[in-house]
Amino acid sequence: MKVDVSKLLRKKKKEIFESWLNNQLVDETLREDLISNEEMREQSNALLDTLLNSISNTNIAEPSSPEFESVNEILQGLSISRARQGFSPRETGAFIYSLKDAIIHVLQLEIPNDPVLLYELMLKISRLFDRFGVVTFETFIQGREEVILRQTSEITEISTPVIRVWDGILALPIIGTLDSSRTQVVMEALLQEIVETSSSIAILDISGVPAVDSLVAQHLIKTVAATRLMGAECIISGIRPEIAQTIVHLGIDLSKIMTKSSLASALKYSFSLLQLEVRKTQKEKTNIIHG
Amino acid sequence: MDRIPILRMGQFLLVTIQIDLYDRLAVNLESDLVQMVSKTGARGVLIDISALTIVDSFMGRILGNIGNMSKIMDAETVVVGMQPAVAITLIELGLELQGVSTALNVEKGMLYLQEKIGNQIEAADDEDGVE
Numbered sequence: 001m002k003v004d005v006s007k008l009l010r011k012k013k014k015e016i017f018e019s020w021l022n023n024q025l026v027d028e029t030l031r032e033d034l035i036s037n038e039e040m041r042e043q044s045n046a047l048l049d050t051l052l053n054s055i056s057n058t059n060i061a062e063p064s065s066p067e068f069e070s071v072n073e074i075l076q077g078l079s080i081s082r083a084r085q086g087f088s089p090r091e092t093g094a095f096i097y098s099l100k101d102a103i104i105h106v107l108q109l110e111i112p113n114d115p116v117l118l119y120e121l122m123l124k125i126s127r128l129f130d131r132f133g134v135v136t137f138e139t140f141i142q143g144r145e146e147v148i149l150r151q152t153s154e155i156t157e158i159s160t161p162v163i164r165v166w167d168g169i170l171a172l173p174i175i176g177t178l179d180s181s182r183t184q185v186v187m188e189a190l191l192q193e194i195v196e197t198s199s200s201i202a203i204l205d206i207s208g209v210p211a212v213d214s215l216v217a218q219h220l221i222k223t224v225a226a227t228r229l230m231g232a233e234c235i236i237s238g239i240r241p242e243i244a245q246t247i248v249h250l251g252i253d254l255s256k257i258m259t260k261s262s263l264a265s266a267l268k269y270s271f272s273l274l275q276l277e278v279r280k281t282q283k284e285k286t287n288i289i290h291g
Numbered sequence: 292m293d294r295i296p297i298l299r300m301g302q303f304l305l306v307t308i309q310i311d312l313y314d315r316l317a318v319n320l321e322s323d324l325v326q327m328v329s330k331t332g333a334r335g336v337l338i339d340i341s342a343l344t345i346v347d348s349f350m351g352r353i354l355g356n357i358g359n360m361s362k363i364m365d366a367e368t369v370v371v372g373m374q375p376a377v378a379i380t381l382i383e384l385g386l387e388l389q390g391v392s393t394a395l396n397v398e399k400g401m402l403y404l405q406e407k408i409g410n411q412i413e414a415a416d417d418e419d420g421v422e
Contacts, residue, residue, distance in 0.1 A: 230393065
């Protein structure tokens with residue numbers, strides 16, 4: 001008995017669709033908070049339509065056939081949008097795999113008397129859907145990676161603000177671990193700002209750096225040396241006791257670098273370098289008078 | 292042959308490098324400058340490299356050499372206006388230009404030289420007074 005699978009599937013579209021939706025609805029991983037019933041219905045309908053239009057008796061055995069391009073496109077679009085919405089991989093996978101269950105279920109009902117044919121068809125369907133599953137996951141992970149990359153660049157941008165604390169004094173609070181690429185960003189931002197504001201003192205505050213190892217210290221020393229080459233003075237502030245201990249234990253020589261325990265004392269030192277003075281006025285208000 | 296002009300400003304020599312240095316030019320500058328220091332008895336040398344965008348290890352060494360040579364001849368060297376990219380390159384090359392002072396721009400460099408040389412002259416005058 002020869003069965004036209006594509007025709008059969010197209011004829012049974014309504015049953016497949018209902019069974020699929022049902023599968024999705026009873027699935028315990030369904031995220032009603034993230035996606036509405038109508039939206040799911042719409043997405044499922046679009047995918048099933050495209051799939052049934054592309055499927056034919058010949059290409060059902062060839063998952064990589066170009067005729068499935070449009071199906072893959074829809075899957076990729078869905079997958080990426082779900083990755084951004086915060087679906088888990090399991091929830092995204094359930095979407096496509098529940099369609100496989102629905103199709104197999106319909107086939108079982110339609111071909112009750114020919115186990116060999118049924119077996120053959122199921123094998124093909126299975127292979128086809130494995131392919132779709134791979135596409136789904138690939139794009140899902142890609143979507144997640146895009147999110148991660150965007151966040152990384154955002155963090156890098158956020159965490160390196162160069163603050164102008166006074167005329168001629170810049171401060172750069174470093175938050176988070178310093179690695180080579182971040183040091184580069186920090187250094188460039190700082191040097192650029194020094195040129196633009198023609199500041200003669202830069203304060204690197206490392207109170208937000210969780211740990212200082214020899215590599216981080218190396219990066220700090222480089223930054224300080226580069227600032228010096230530009231003709232500005234660089235002070236490192238915010239060295240916590242634990243960090244001071246580590247630095248000495250590691251045998252890192254910071255003796256050529258001006259270090260202060262807090263940003264306040266670094267600022268005070270900068271004022272004295274610029275020959276400025278902070279004084280109380282008569283009314284007991286703190287004010288700064290140029291000395 | 293191209294030469295970089297060395298200008299005399301009172302006790303100081305002013306060199307502004309407006310073009311990218313190639314090796315020959317840098318070597319010439321080094322020898323010319325030392326000659327000038329000796330001839331004019333300059334107390335300070337100010338090198339403006341704000342137009343310099345490309346630097347290699349050789350150039351970095353020449354800058355360091357000029358500083359050290361001038362120091363031996365009793366002249367203070369100030370390098371001014373280094374571009375951020377140049378500074379980063381020099382640091383990555385491991386050249387920290389020890390022995391050379393730096394300033395942000397010509398104005399600040401001049402001020403630094405005047406302060407430093409001025410103090411030295413005053414100190415010398417004081418010593419003379421004591422004698």
